[in-house]
Amino acid sequence: MTNVPVFDGHNDFLLRLQKQPGNRDTIWLKGDGTGQLDLPRMQAGGFAGGFFAVWCPSPEHEGDSHYDDDWKNPPYDVPLPEALSLEYALPIAVAEIGHLMWMERTGTLSICRSVADIRQAMAEGRIAAILHMEGAEAIGTDLDALHVWHAAGLRSLGPVWSRPTAFGHGVPFRFPSSPDTGDGLTAAGKDLIRECNALKIMVDLSHLNEKGFNDVAAISDAPLVATHSNAHAVSPTARNLTDRQLRMIAESNGMVGLNYACSFLRPDGRQDTDTGFDVMLRHLDHLISILGEDRVGLGSDFDGAEIPAPLGDVAGLPRLIEALRAHGYGEALVEKLGYRNWLALLERTWGC
Template sequence: MSDLVPVFDGHNDFLLRLLRDPEARATTWLTNTEQGQLDLPRMKAGGFAGGFFAVYIPSPKAHNDPDFERLMRNPPYNLPLPPEIPFEQALPVAMAMVGHLHWMEREGHLAICRSTADIKAAMAAGKIAAILHMEGAEAIGPDLDALHVWHAAGLRSLGPVWSRPTAFGHGVPFAFPSSPDTGDGLTEAGKRLVKECNALKVMIDLSHLNEKGFNDVAALSDAPLIATHSNVHAICPSSRNLTDRQLAMIRESDGMVGLNYAVGFLREDGVAEPFDGFDPMLRHLDHLIEALGEDRVGLGSDFDGAQIPPDLGDVAGLPRLIDAMRAHGYDAPLIEKLAHRNWFAALDRVWG
């Protein structure tokens, strides 16, 4: 196994695990319980230096919900989206999740970072460098006042939607095969949100946004276009993946894409089932590098939010992914770019 290469990651859902069992948060964070895909010991073992920690508001469960996992194992599928979650309902959930992240910082092994200088300082101190990210802006009202409160709490990255609709726009459903052109673009509130994020230097994440919303952000934003955890539609025609036209727009903006490890967004057949080895991941990386250039591609795992390849397993398996890149012919400078340097450069371009 290779020496550890520091990995800075575009997306994880660890805070959602803490939300589901807050009484066990110290155990969940500080010990390897062999549950989920992330914890501090396994991060250290895998070279995970930091990344985007998502605040995501889970949809309420209904007794008549379909078996989404079974449907995603048997394409074609087009999963119904949950309804919009009201601001008043989302706000206390988001507050709890941000509270968990601030507790992790107070506990001493993690730092909430507001600049690339903060990220590098945290890494030098042996701490996990965390960016506070919102995956879906339900906890921000159309008046945008809460955006400024969250910014003061450390928010530096925001996706206007998870796949369900918000006051700001429309996400893509989980569908295969499907184009990302699945609905309307940004609302007027969404357009104001883009402008206010630009003014605050909050990064806008396009990963769950539909094609018309993507186009609206591209037309309105003065920042590089970033998709923190998305893959290649030309390889796996899922609605969640980016078309070559979208990739060309990201390249033109000097933006960035982080590779998503979810098996259903990697496999050509769209089946959400495990596969052996790393070839599908490398195929997507090859295409992203060809489309974007080697300076605009990184990693965006979706740890604790997705089924990932079993040969990777969890965050402690990152050295096996790095070894697979090396065996595939990627040299050391390219691996360092993919693992962390490209994220630092992209954040510098967004944050200034």
């Protein structure tokens, strides 16, 4: 069977470039063998495009290596970093968006503002990139910067990463735990959701806690979307979605992208790459049982997570596609999971 193109819900590749800006030609165009993404491996794996996240690391937790021991030995409850100031986050966000624009200038990638743009990039062999912001620290509460980022191509935004922002509260890295871990959106956060709706910027729920999720559901007139989240019924970590949340997403005609992070896949919550495709399939089965076949996709978290060894990196995507087929998913469903559902969701959200 032919390889199925994959449109992916989340990656952190821009942070890799931000850490080594002088080496970006080698990292992106040639591939230096590090990380999980680069252009040659994307092309080899059938990675057609996806959401490229702008994310600002906390200065005291650069690299976040302090989490590793906790995640390998559940139960755990990792303290969250402090909120970032706008003044700190703004230049990092600008630099990361600059890296994505440089990637576009190489002729290998297109920053897409519509589904028509995505289809054209895929047809012409360029990576189709959606500019996404993971945590709105680079936006002030007056929301002026939101309009600047929208003009630069921003079409997807998560109000929080796990640490708090002026707009709301994320879930902690806690296992086992429900996502009901604190307060919901602030007044500024509710304004942010309304403005995203007005600008047709997709709102990503993947890091919001349960009360924040409920607030978005009550305010938003767009489909509810979690770009890189899994089923709490399979792995009871705070980051995963309960069946109640999944039903709300289904009722809104929204979507969930499967996160490949081992600690969010495994029932024991361990960050252990000795993890097979079987647990990924358990999550997909559960998600499909509630959301249906038209509202589930892939949301790897490439370059932001420890992922199952059988997958390895983006070049391993054909092995995942074959695992879907071997599991009994028909070709129509495999194509929906691979890319068709994301494109349909974006048409519903953006209207173009």
